[in-house]
Amino acid sequence: MSTAHVEQARNGLTGSIQVPGDKSISHRAVMFGAIAEGKTTVDGFLAGEDCLSTIDCFRKLGVTIEQEGEKVTIEGKGWDGLQEPEEILDVGNSGTTTRLMLGILATRPFHSVIIGDDSIAKRPMGRVTEPLREMGSIIDGRGNGRFTPLSIRGGQTKGIQFQSKVASAQVKSAILLAGLQSEGVTSVTEPALSRDHTERMLTAYGVEVKRDGLTVSVKGGQTLTAQDITVPGDISSAAFFLVAAVIVPNSHITLKGVGINPTRSGIIDVLQEMGASISVHNEQVVGGEPIADLDIKTSTLKGIEIGGDLIPRLIDEIPVIAVLATQAEGKTVIRDAEELKVKETNRIDTVVSELKKLGATIEATEDGMIIEGRTALKAATVSSYGDHRIGMAMGVAGLIAEGRMTIERSEAIAVSYPTFFEHIDELLGGK
Ligand SMILES: O=C(O)C1=C[C@@H](OP(=O)(O)O)[C@@H](O)[C@H](O)C1
Numbered sequence: 001m002s003t004a005h006v007e008q009a010r011n012g013l014t015g016s017i018q019v020p021g022d023k024s025i026s027h028r029a030v031m032f033g034a035i036a037e038g039k040t041t042v043d044g045f046l047a048g049e050d051c052l053s054t055i056d057c058f059r060k061l062g063v064t065i066e067q068e069g070e071k072v073t074i075e076g077k078g079w080d081g082l083q084e085p086e087e088i089l090d091v092g093n094s095g096t097t098t099r100l101m102l103g104i105l106a107t108r109p110f111h112s113v114i115i116g117d118d119s120i121a122k123r124p125m126g127r128v129t130e131p132l133r134e135m136g137s138i139i140d141g142r143g144n145g146r147f148t149p150l151s152i153r154g155g156q157t158k159g160i161q162f163q164s165k166v167a168s169a170q171v172k173s174a175i176l177l178a179g180l181q182s183e184g185v186t187s188v189t190e191p192a193l194s195r196d197h198t199e200r201m202l203t204a205y206g207v208e209v210k211r212d213g214l215t216v217s218v219k220g221g222q223t224l225t226a227q228d229i230t231v232p233g234d235i236s237s238a239a240f241f242l243v244a245a246v247i248v249p250n251s252h253i254t255l256k257g258v259g260i261n262p263t264r265s266g267i268i269d270v271l272q273e274m275g276a277s278i279s280v281h282n283e284q285v286v287g288g289e290p291i292a293d294l295d296i297k298t299s300t301l302k303g304i305e306i307g308g309d310l311i312p313r314l315i316d317e318i319p320v321i322a323v324l325a326t327q328a329e330g331k332t333v334i335r336d337a338e339e340l341k342v343k344e345t346n347r348i349d350t351v352v353s354e355l356k357k358l359g360a361t362i363e364a365t366e367d368g369m370i371i372e373g374r375t376a377l378k379a380a381t382v383s384s385y386g387d388h389r390i391g392m393a394m395g396v397a398g399l400i401a402e403g404r405m406t407i408e409r410s411e412a413i414a415v416s417y418p419t420f421f422e423h424i425d426e427l428l429g430g431k
C-alpha cells in the first residue's frame with residue numbers, strides 16, 4: 001500500500017492535458033471485440049487496472065489480445081470463440097468487468113468462476129444474476145448467487161422483458177449482452193437513463209439495438225463484426241481537474257478530447273449551474289461518441305440542489321462534486337444518490353468522513369449529503385479506503401487545503417487514472 005502527499009497549490013493550474021481514455025468505453029471495446037468476428041483495434045485504451053482486469057479475463061477465456069499502452073488488438077472469433085477457462089476469472093476491483101462479463105458468459109455453454117477483491121465481494125451482484133437466471137443460465141455463489149465468488153454455467157437462454165429497479169448501465173448491458181444470444185427479444189426498461197455506451201458501441205459493431213423511451217431491446221441470434229475503436233477521454237477523470245481548476249485561485253486549463261456523451265455530462269451542467277466559467281470547444285463525433293475540448297477557469301460558486309435524473313449522469317463524480325461544494329457559497333444538497341452506497345466503498349460514508357477531517361461542514365443523509373460552504377479546508381491524513389475516486393477527490397482537496405495532505409492507500413488511483421499525480425504536476429508547472 002502506498003501513501004501520497006499533496007501540497008496546497010501556490011500557483012494556479014494552467015496549460016492543457018489530455019485525460020486518459022474512458023473506462024466504460026475501454027471495457028466495452030475489449031469485451032465486444034472478444035465476441036466479434038475478426039480483428040478489432042482499440043486506440044486511446046485506458047491502461048488502468050480495471051480495464052487490464054478485463055483483458056486478463058478475456059485472455060483466460062481463450063481470446064488473443066495484445067496490449068501496448070493505449071493500443072490494443074483483439075482477435076475475435078465470434079461468440080463460439082470463447083472457451084471454458086482453466087483458471088478462475090479475477091476481476092480485481094472492477095464492477096463493470098464482473099457484471100458485463102456475466103452477461104456474456106450467461107449464454108456460453110461452459111463453466112466459469114469469477115472472483116474479485118474485498119470491495120467486489122461486498123457489491124450486489126443479484127441485480128444481474130437474478131435476471132440472468134430467469135433467462136436460463138445456471139449461476140451460484142455466496143449468498144445464493146448475490147456476491148462473489150460466483151460460478152456460472154451458461155446455455156440455452158430465452159429473452160426477458162426486464163424492469164430494472166436501478167438506473168444502472170451495468171445491469172442494462174449485462175442483460176442486453178445475454179439477449180444477443182437468447183431466444184426471442186430481450187428488453188430492459190430503466191427508471192432513468194443510464195450511460196448508453198453499450199447501445200452506441202453495439203450499433204457500431206453491427207448489432208441492431210432498438211430504443212423506445214427508457215426501454216432498450218435486442219433480438220436474439222445477433223453476431224458482432226470487428227471494428228476499429230477510438231476511445232474518447234474520460235469525463236469522469238476530467239472531472240477532477242475541472243473541479244481543481246475552478247477552486248484553485250488563478251487557474252485556467254484546457255482538457256482535450258473529452259467524451260461529452262449527454263448520459264455522462266452531468267458534471268458540466270452542475271459546474272454551469274454553480275456559476276463556473278466553463279466552455280466547450282471543437283465538438284466532434286468519434287466512433288459514435290461526442291467529444292470536445294473543455295476550457296475552465298477559477299470561478300465564484302454558489303450551492304445548488306442535485307438530484308433526480310441528473311444523478312445517473314454524474315454518479316461517479318459525486319465525491320469530487322462534494323469537494324467543489326465546500327467552496328460554494330451556501331448549501332449544496334445531493335439527493336436520490338443511494339447507489340453511492342454500493343460502489344467501491346460506501347461513497348456517502350467515505351466522502352463525509354474524509355471531508356470532515358479537513359474541516360468541511362458536511363452531513364450524510366439517507367440518499368446523499370448536505371454541504372455548507374464556503375469553508376477553508378485544512379490538510380490532514382485521509383484515506384482512499386481502496387477507492388480510486390475517493391483518493392483523487394482527496395488529491396483535489398489537497399490542492400486548496402492549508403498545509404500538506406497525506407493520502408493513505410493512494411495506489412487505488414491506478415484503477416482508473418494511473419497518471420493522476422503526473423497530470424497535477426504538469427498543470428502546476430503550466431506546461
Ligand atoms: O457501465 C459502466 O461502465 C458503469 C456504470 C456505472 O455503474 P452502475 O451500472 O452500477 O450504475 C458507473 O458507476 C461505473 O463506474 C461504470
Ligand SMILES: C=C(OP(=O)(O)O)C(=O)O
Nearest residue numbers: 093094095096316343344
Ligand atoms: C463505480 C465504478 O466502477 P465499477 O463499478 O466498474 O467498479 C467507478 O469507476 O467509479
